[in-house]
Amino acid sequence: MTPPPQLLTDPFLQLPTENSVRVVWFTEFAGNQHQVTYGENLQQTTPASTTKLSRTREDQNSRVANQTQNGQVYQQPVKRDIWRHEAKVTGLTPGVRVNYRVTSIREDSQSISSDVFTLAPTPQPNTPLKILLTSDHQLKPMTPANLQKVVETVGQVDAVWLAGDLVNVPDRASEWFDDNRGNGFFPGLQGRASYEMEHNGVKTTYTGGQIIQHAPMYTCIGNHEVMGRLARTGSLDGEFNDTIPRDVAQRLYSGKSLIDNSFNTFTYEEILTLPQSQEGGKKYYAVTFGDVRLVVLYITNMWRTPNLDASYKGRYKEAEKDLNQPENWGYGQLIYEPINKGSQQYNWLEKELNSPDFQQAKYKIVMFHHPPHTLGDNIVPPYTEPVQIIERDTEGKINAVRYEYPKQSDYIIRDIIPLLEAAQVQLVFYGHSHLWNRFVDSRGMHFLETSNVGNSYGAAWGDKKREVPFGYQEDYTVIGDPNGLEPVLPTINPLVGEDSQPMPYVASNDITVFSIFETATGTISSYRFDTRKPDSEVVKFDEFKLESHE
Structure with missing residues (x-):
């Protein structure tokens, strides 16, 4: 039937x-x-x-x-x-x-x-709101459990802020709608997921949470919202990974579509109805929601592997087999949308930070995908344009193509953070590294990464080091935050490491994390749930407060 x-x-x-x-x-x-x-x-x-x-x-x-x-x-x-x-x-x-x-x-x-x-x-100003802060769903194993626990713990939220990486390959329809493993994007956020987890022989099925049927969602573009060159490879994964800079596309595909032959966000923009700016459209925008002015930026770059093996097209080098085929080069971790001083997005941001809507807001919050401060791997190398270095032999044959990323040119740290500090932004919210950690700078501005939603790749802390090249011009940071801040220890109930010391992060493939912003008090609370113990309680492990500027 x-x-x-x-x-x-x-x-x-x-x-x-x-x-x-x-x-x-x-x-x-x-x-x-x-x-x-x-x-x-x-x-x-x-x-x-x-x-x-x-x-x-x-x-x-x-x-x-x-x-x-x-x-x-x-x-x-x-x-x-x-x-x-x-x-x-x-x-x-x-x-x-x-x-x-x-x-x-x-x-x-x-x-x-x-x-x-x-x-x-x-909502009007002075309305008490609960806002879910989340990121990096990507059909990861713990995402349905995470979203289910949101609803079970705090009930109906008033909005969702999602700091990028909604799915893995944005043009693959089933990742959004009906992946048969039961953890697609919309099913998770609508309580219609059906994802089975097993631990010690005990199987538990998580359904996600009925969230966005009742609450609007504001998102930013992460690297997984961007598709590459159209139909040049035989799979959607290949197409997703096949991005090149616009200026290279102009040179290689003169007279053809620059978007089809470089990168695009068509599906992301077609699926979502978001606020828009005149300059950036849905890609970057600002919106007032109750007492909050939320500024959403397009800060993300192409993720490439840090692996230096000769067969990989990576962050720091081209694959050996492609050295004489520039059309197959990856061009390092290219930045999709300029954000450096003088760029269109920077100028728009500067104007927004000086607007009455922003300056009069009780809470001033900025969301983007790439981390300015993190213990995660993905903050290295610095957020700047790759500097290409081509090594040739005496006959002019290419021996290697390498990429350097000058730390002094990190656009987020050099150009954006000073703007946000001067504008008295209270919180910068981001994702990308699949963990939870937070920081506070000398001006009192908070930084929160709460992207340990589905799985984690670990934190560069203790004995775990980032995979970075040696012998390059730049000295890439292997442990801690490359941009100089110390992580804040969770204030209530931090996890304890193997050395019996409290840990300033959560990076786990068993423990999932979500955060809730309550505007009545300016409090941001982070909760964790251990999926190995399906009958266990959700634990509030951190809490901090944003000071209002009224």
Whole structure:
């Protein structure tokens, strides 16, 4: 018996204003009619507009429907038709939650409706809010458990801030919607995940949390939101990793699409309705939400392996086999969007920090993906343009292509942090290194990385060193924060290391972490849950307070 047709996602909320909010959902059919009914008795109706995603595909590495191993169904990237529906619900009253439900009518006249959820416009100042701070979901093993524990611990949140890396390969549709391992992006945030974890023979299935049906989500671009050159390789993973700088694309593909032949964020931007700036569109923006002015920046670069083996296209060198094929070079950890002083994004940020909306806000918070301070691996090398060094023999043949990253040119530390300090930003929130740690600088500005959501690659602390090259011009930092801050020890219940000493971080593949910002008090609390002990309590292990500037 064929199962009844379903919506591909539950509805979720985007872009609230003082009297409206957008409701978005997805289907695998175009349909004849899509609408939102809302109000106490669902007596009001508003139609939805429909668009088709342009780049969503599946490939041999997808885990979707009947494909549980590589290449069972797909041998190469294949277009997957998905339609996006968006309705603007208007006439809302601040502080008042309203019931809503979405309905899609198929071409065969079958009507499919969601459950009933609640929506609200953007909160007014002085409204007490609980905001989830999260990052780096990427279909990682602990993400459904993490999101389930959010709801079980603090109940319904009022917003989600997600500091990048929503999925792994952004054009792979199933990673967003229905990966058959049960831990896709939307299922986790909508309480529809089904991910099984096992420890000591005990199996536990985690469903995620029903979060974004009721709360708007604000995201920034991480390196996993960016796709590379279109259709040059035989898989979506290959395409994702095949990014090159725009100026190189201009030289190699003169007269052709620069975006298709360098990098793009098409799918990310098509899926999400976010605030926009005139200069940056959805890529960087600012928004007021209750007492908070949130500034979202596009600060991320192409992740390349630190491995120096001759076969790798890495951070510090090109693969030996590609030395005489510049079209296959990776060009190091290229920066996608300039943020250095004088760039368009920098100038926009400077203007935003001087705006009345920013200066009058009780809480001034900046979110981006790449860490300014961390114990994680991904902060090395410095955040700057790679300096290419080509070594040739006496006959001019290329022997090596290396990349240096001058520390004094780190754009975040040199250009951005001084701006944020001068503007009295209280918190910089980011991800990328898959751990929890936090820092405070000499001006009292807080830095929080709470990205140990699904799995971790460890912290450069104690005996664990980063993988860095030796014999290069730069002296890359192997332990601690390369930019000079000491990590803050959790204030309530830090984990204890093998040496019986409290640890200033959480970097675990068993213990997952989330953080909650409560605007009534300015308090940010971090919680951990040990997935090896499914019946254990969630533990609040750290708490700190942002001082308001009123």
